Amino acid sequence: MGKAYSKFDITAGLCAVLLGLSIGFGYYIKLWQLDANGLSTGIQKLPYWDFTNLWAGGLLASKGGVGTIFDVDAYRAFLRSMFTPQLADQEWSYPPSVLLVGTPLAQLPIAVAYVVWTVGSIVALHFALRPLSLPLLAHAACLLSPSGFTNLLIGQNGALTAALLIGGLSLVYTRPIVAGILFGVLTMKPHLGLLIPICLIASGSYRAFLSAAVTASLLFLATGLAFGFDVWTLFIGKTAPLMSSILEAPYPQTYQAHAITVFLACRWLGFSVAGGYAGQAVALVLCAAVAIWLWRPQNPIEHGKRACITATLAIVASPYGYSYDTIPMCVTAAFLFVTEPRLSRLAMAVFWLFPLFIHRINYHEIGITVLAPILLVTYALAAGQRRAIGLEPLPKAS
Template sequence: MFLWHALGISLIALAIRSLKLSWVWVFLVAMSPAGMLNILAGQNAFVTAAFISFAVTFAVRKPALSGISWAVLTMKPHLGLIAIPMVLVRKQWNVILYGAIAFGILIAATITVWGLDPWKGFFTFTTYQQRFVLEDWRGLMLMLVPTAFMQGRVLNLGTQGAYMLHAVVALIATYLAIRAWPGKDWDVRDYLTWFVLSTFLILPYSFLYDLVIFQIVLALWYRQAEQLFLIRKPYADAIWMFCWILPLLSPVLLAYTFIQITPILLAFMLWQRGTAKRQGLAQQPA
């Protein structure tokens, strides 16, 4: 477990530096609320956060590395829900090519070593297990999954009602994502922010520890929170801090209010990104 987290934090360090953030953020992200939850759970959020960062950061300068990063992220495929639409709209054909080659190699390697059984298991047992976890687990599970679907379960809407609620939120999220789509002149920070906010708002299935990549996004806006939230700086800084500790606050707020605050915040931030685009606000480097 130590070696696993050492690998993850090493990848985070590379991602932080590729985003031109100072070394101190390696420690701050690793020890952030989402980072600590990831360590306690023995999960893979350091790895997924790093490769999401690589995939977006190197899309233009190093398309091969970007494509390989997207391919590696198929280890947790739902986090790449809008990756293919994003690279298609951006016409990043080299990224698609390298990603397809890398993914093909991964498939060939797994079949060569283990045969077809793992793939059959993925499309049968694994997908069934994920659905069972999402729909039937209770207790702590309701607090660890900060999505609109889980909000429905918290409100005892039943499985069908929870899916209907999430479908409404997902449609709203799709509209917000289209509205906030970065223009050609927007930078890596804008695209990474858009991808993370849109993905976690649309997904019915994600965990608080997955928000390590969200903590990296917040780090990118640390000195310019007013540009992220489009409000006066003192209030923007306060909201930034609230978002930073959100993975720890979310279960507490849910216990007392029965409200999943994360989707609300993500929707607000995505709306504000769209507003910034419509107002043509100049994006200053971080």
């Protein structure tokens, strides 16, 4: 790992971390200012807004009411009966296999379950990052990143999915079976795993590929046996079209404030839905091409860097991504900060902070936020290529 830190490097890193923590804690304190209905006064929603889906879905499934999850009106009525009639519209959006996690959590009071879920996700991310061998402060910066705070705020699953994605990519060569299991579990949020089969095939990691396929199949069977196989039919027939309609809604929508995708950027530019999908398809093809190049056996790139860059590319490849999905980008910025002295550490600090400002940029109807992960990957790879072809000298150790 690079050791040549200047005083400016250290100052930039510390300032970024302190700024991120102060803004994140500020958001968190504001979020938990509640009104008489238990809703956050700032957003008029439950403070653990997105976690409510996981918990309530698990509760319904444990009581034999799994069908209610896929009936939008009945599901919203159930949520309002559980919490408050003033609860904003909410819908189930996950593959049914997520119920295998939600059902045990639903046996706890929601506040306790929220703490268990949040802490457990951070612990999972901690173990997933260990193969990267980051210094303690950089490791902590990944766990307490701005996008991590977004997960903490609303009880989202970004820390867990980042753990599965980064952990699996890091272990492909050393523990392929475990890597495949992590990838198989990631099918609970499948759009973040679009590049995984490409990477495994390009690298010849067929044991990991088979392990992932077996794990995904077992999750499918376990879900069907636990809740009835019709949950998969209901998901395909009702939830999938509903989520597509939300994705394809006219730009701008309030919920798009946290979006970070090529699809959204195309809609901001005035493209139709078909044009947005075309733009996203081009992005996916380009990401796949980079992934194939990264994961060829003859590519000498350091494996930690390969894993981080691929995890960041996963954000760009997906048409459905939000600020809470950007933990891999923060991890990549932190990893490059400590391992790549030829890159501007001030730039890495800015990339690490960027998730704090996604919603502010989008609120002004400027849909360019997906440029951040694109620029981060481009910058890292371009610098690496300059070194490889001898256009840039090795940095002198200080």
